[in-house]
Amino acid sequence: MRIIDPEKTPTRDLHQFLLGAVAPRPIAFASTINDDGTANLAPYSFFNAFSSNPPIVVFSSNRRVSDNTTKDTLHNIQKNKEVVINVVNYAIVRQMAVASVQFDSAISEFDKSGLTPIPSDLVKPFRVKESPVQMECKVSEIVTLGEEGGAGHLIICNVVRMHVAESVIDEDNRIDPHKIDLVGRMGRAYYTRASGDSIFTVVQPVMGKAVGFDGLPVHVRNSKILTGNDLGRLSGLQELPSEEEMNAFKSDPEVQNFLKHFKEAADFQDRLHIWAGLELENNNTEFAIKLLLLK
Ligand SMILES: Cc1cc2nc3c(=O)[nH]c(=O)nc-3n(C[C@H](O)[C@H](O)[C@H](O)COP(=O)(O)O)c2cc1C
Incomplete structure (x- = not known):
């Protein structure tokens, strides 16, 4: 086994070992808004759901390893504590990649990616019309994990409203993984598409006993x-x-x-x-x- 000692490994390499190992990761397509009303949109794959009651999702905006700068999404949330997290399916993955480019903060990634901003009900940032699930969130806390390049800021989001496209809901009133067709981020430029044979079931009784x-x-x-x-x-x-x-x-x-x-x-x-x-x-x-x- 290769031993990776974080203390002796350059952040750039450690980052890729972590990303290659902790994968595939869901992608939060985070929509925020700055003070002058410019809409911002960027993907974040340090992301997951952590609680259903209260409904909490968390993503991390990291300091850039190259120059230790922080990102527009974080700046906007620090100011107004609101974000819409849109999920990324296969149909919009290439437009999502365009939105990840480091544009000037006066430029909206909606314009650059061609995705459509639509108003939210309870927060100011826009939803992404093409995304099959959009979560309107109020940010309850930002946890700073460090001060050097690569350090994350955990953005703890309270979901105040979800919008789920009827087209991805099945007859049991649940999201059908085949219909939603989500993508996940892996290491480097690798992605995975949750569809076809890559989706399978493992049914295990939650309660009761097992032979072992x-x-x-x-x-x-x-x-x-x-x-x-x-x-x-x-x-x-x-x-x-x-x-x-x-x-x-x-x-x-x-x-x-x-x-x-x-x-x-x-x-x-x-x-x-x-x-x-x-x-x-x-x-x-x-x-x-x-x-x-x-x-
Ligand atoms: C699929 C994908 C996932 C990403 N995940 C993260 C992440 O979890 N944390 C992060 O800081 N940057 C992540 N990035 C990079 C940001 O999207 C990128 O730095 C972007 O320019 C930030 O935009 P902003 O300054 O408008 O927030 C990711 C990029 C892509 C393409």
Whole structure:
């Protein structure tokens, strides 16, 4: 493993190690307004949601490593404590990149990016019309993390109103990840698009019990065939099948046929593990655990 000692690593390199590792990050497309009414828009990927009650999102505006200057977004918020955080989806990612250019503070990034400013209900900064979710926020606190280049200012935002495009809401009244098509920032110029095969589900009971890795049979835990994710799926089962369920399973013709041919084979267990692995790939976890418990 490469050892990175922050004390001995130039900030520029440390920054990239952090950004490469803490990724993908959601992007706050922060809209603010300065004293003369000029609208400002800039992306911030040191960003996340931290509380639902009260609804709090936080992003960080950092001092530039090159010259230790601070940014317009921070200056505007220091003055009027208001921001609209717009999310960034694939449809606007290239325009977002234009808005990240360091323009003079008298210039609006709305003009430069071609994105459309629309009025907010409760705060002065504009919303980005093209963004599928816009959060009107009042800033409750700014936490200064340091005085040197690279130091962040945590901007703690209380969400006072959200606007969610109907087009991204599903029949359960929830945001559909396939419809919203968000992008995330990674290290350097890398981004990721949350769509297609990159979206998957991991359903785990929040309450109750789980078998756990330590509850799996030893030959399963030590398998050379099953992967960490396979073992994770099995460990997440609420309980192992009962004797009754196993007896019913053994009378399955496919299982009987398998036992008839391979029960005495030297590679019986490997064959079981390979079959179970295929079943796990197809989400048939209950079937897989029964296979693995066959004797
Ligand atoms: C996707 C993306 C994410 C960014 N995230 C941050 C961030 O978290 N913190 C930061 O200080 N700058 C970040 N930047 C750089 C700022 O957007 C850039 O410095 C911008 O010019 C600041 O604009 P402002 O002076 O109008 O606030 C990011 C840039 C991009 C393209």
